[in-house]
Amino acid sequence: MDKQTSILILGAGTFGLSTAYHLAKAGYTNVTVLEKSPTFPPELSAGNDLNKILRAEYEDPFYAELALEAMAAWKSPLFAPYYHETGYLLCNSAAAPEKSKKSLQKSLESIRQHPAFRGKITAVNTREDIRKVAPAFTGPMQWKGYFNSFAGYAHAADALTAVYSACIALGVTIHLGSAVQALTYSGDTCTGAKTTSGKQYDAAVTVLALGASLGSVLPEIKTQVVAKGSPVAHIQLTAAEAAQLRGIPVTYARDLGFFFEPDPRTNLLKICPSMAGYTNCDTPSGLSLPPDDNAFIPARDEAMVRRLMRETLPALADRPLVGRRVCWCADTADSEYVIDFVPEKRGLVVVTGDSAHAFKMLPTVGGWVKDLVEKGQQDSARWRWKEGSDAARADISWRVGKTTDFKEVEAEMRRDPELIRAKL
Ligand SMILES: Cc1cc2nc3c(=O)[nH]c(=O)nc-3n(C[C@H](O)[C@H](O)[C@H](O)COP(=O)(O)OP(=O)(O)OC[C@H]3O[C@@H](n4cnc5c(N)ncnc54)[C@H](O)[C@@H]3O)c2cc1C
Numbered sequence: 265m266d267k268q269t270s271i272l273i274l275g276a277g278t279f280g281l282s283t284a285y286h287l288a289k290a291g292y293t294n295v296t297v298l299e300k301s302p303t304f305p306p307e308l309s310a311g312n313d314l315n316k317i318l319r320a321e322y323e324d325p326f327y328a329e330l331a332l333e334a335m336a337a338w339k340s341p342l343f344a345p346y347y348h349e350t351g352y353l354l355c356n357s358a359a360a361p362e363k364s365k366k367s368l369q370k371s372l373e374s375i376r377q378h379p380a381f382r383g384k385i386t387a388v389n390t391r392e393d394i395r396k397v398a399p400a401f402t403g404p405m406q407w408k409g410y411f412n413s414f415a416g417y418a419h420a421a422d423a424l425t426a427v428y429s430a431c432i433a434l435g436v437t438i439h440l441g442s443a444v445q446a447l448t449y450s451g452d453t454c455t456g457a458k459t460t461s462g463k464q465y466d467a468a469v470t471v472l473a474l475g476a477s478l479g480s481v482l483p484e485i486k487t488q489v490v491a492k493g494s495p496v497a498h499i500q501l502t503a504a505e506a507a508q509l510r511g512i513p514v515t516y517a518r519d520l521g522f523f524f525e526p527d528p529r530t531n532l533l534k535i536c537p538s539m540a541g542y543t544n545c546d547t548p549s550g551l552s553l554p555p556d557d558n559a560f561i562p563a564r565d566e567a568m569v570r571r572l573m574r575e576t577l578p579a580l581a582d583r584p585l586v587g588r589r590v591c592w593c594a595d596t597a598d599s600e601y602v603i604d605f606v607p608e609k610r611g612l613v614v615v616t617g618d619s620a621h622a623f624k625m626l627p628t629v630g631g632w633v634k635d636l637v638e639k640g641q642q643d644s645a646r647w648r649w650k651e652g653s654d655a656a657r658a659d660i661s662w663r664v665g666k667t668t669d670f671k672e673v674e675a676e677m678r679r680d681p682e683l684i685r686a687k688l
Pocket residue numbers: 274275276277278279280298299300301306307308309310311312315316317318442443444445473474475476477481493494495496536591592593615616617618619620621622623624625
């Protein structure tokens with residue numbers, strides 16, 4: 265490939281932006297990105313969030329190494345302002361199912377002996393152990409697990425914005441408000457994409473980075489990836505309350521959920537309940553895809569958020585939940601990414617299957633896509649197109665609970681009248 269090759273990236277979320285950044289940084293001069301959202305960060309991007317966990321422990325040591333590489337990159341000038349190394353408290357409550365305990369144990373194994381974590385991991389067996397790393401927590405917390413001081417969180421929306429600006433500075437063209445309707449072909453060669461407004465964008469290489477919406481443009485993906493929704497909620501703290509929680513570790517009871525240090529700008533405490541993810545299969549194709557309206561969370565998840573607060577910060581357990589929404593990712597059956605050429609098509613690449621663990625790879629994932637495009641084939645079997653695999657039916661080892669379709673929880677939907685996302 266010469267550096268003038270036209271490259272079209274569809275989607276300006278975590279994967280798409282990182283890809284544009286790495287290509288432009290490597291000297292590619294003809295990179296264009298189409299993004300459906302008229303504003304940035306994109307409303308629909310799973311990465312458009314207050315914060316995301318940055319940690320290297322994984323059930324699979326392969327990803328632990330990749331996460332370590334990414335964490336080193338989070339300390340580079342572009343990303344460092346958005347990385348907060350508050351530590352990571354990973355536990356199970358006394359009532360946690362065996363699956364959740366096993367998953368924690370496997371994750372711990374991936375880093376326990378690793379030289380990068382020497383002196384960074386402390387066992388947690390009692391409430392007092394937790395209060396040593398989070399003195400502000402006053403709940404009963406009969407949890408067991410560990411504290412990892414080499415981890416923390418990223419301010420996600422701000423990090424995306426920084427990469428967006430870096431892409432623009434490097435000469436990438438990004439068209440916001442450009443929803444892709446269909447790919448265009450000449451024979452078996454992909455020639456680019458057409459937007460819903462009818463505009464055609466031609467390119468020698470087209471990279472699909474559409475996150476959970478991939479199936480709407482590439483139905484051939486079938487059930488290799490399945491859109492899964494996870495609820496997110498916030499509690500609005502006062503400045504004084506936020507100050508008391510300044511510096512708390514990212515706190516994750518695997519069977520209850522997780523929360524972060526309050527956002528310094530808005531004093532919002534972000535909380536995600538633990539659950540296996542929702543599908544939304546009531547679509548024309550029958551594939552699970554994100555619905556248009558996501559400003560709510562089902563009542564069962566609200567109950568889980570309150571349980572998590574009662575365990576840790578009981579004074580907040582009955583507060584109103586604001587900014588409630590469902591955030592969509594693309595799960596694969598084995599939580600491996602899919603970064604490959606689409607079989608039997610030329611010039612068409614897919615980067616998907618984030619499986620809800622890819623924001624931390626924002627600084628690095630685009631480099632893997634660039635390498636693939638340059639090499640012309642995927643050498644790693646892990647990241648190849650997974651014809652025939654069924655993510656919809658897979659029992660994913662780290663997900664706690666049972667995947668439920670939105671239809672089953674319709675009666676529980678609680679709409680959020682506050683458009684708090686505008687504030688984030
Ligand atoms: C609740 C929640 C918590 C998470 N927590 C963490 C965490 O703590 N740590 C971590 O590492 N990861 C976390 N993740 C996962 C992480 O956010 C995702 O893995 C990552 O953002 C996926 O990137 P993506 O580029 O594949 O998708 P996205 O970021 O969703 O990007 C897809 C983009 O495609 C655009 N698009 C869609 N359709 C079209 C179209 N037709 N035309 C043009 N553009 C289109 C969308 O608007 C969007 O901008 C979490 C995810 C969720 C949902």
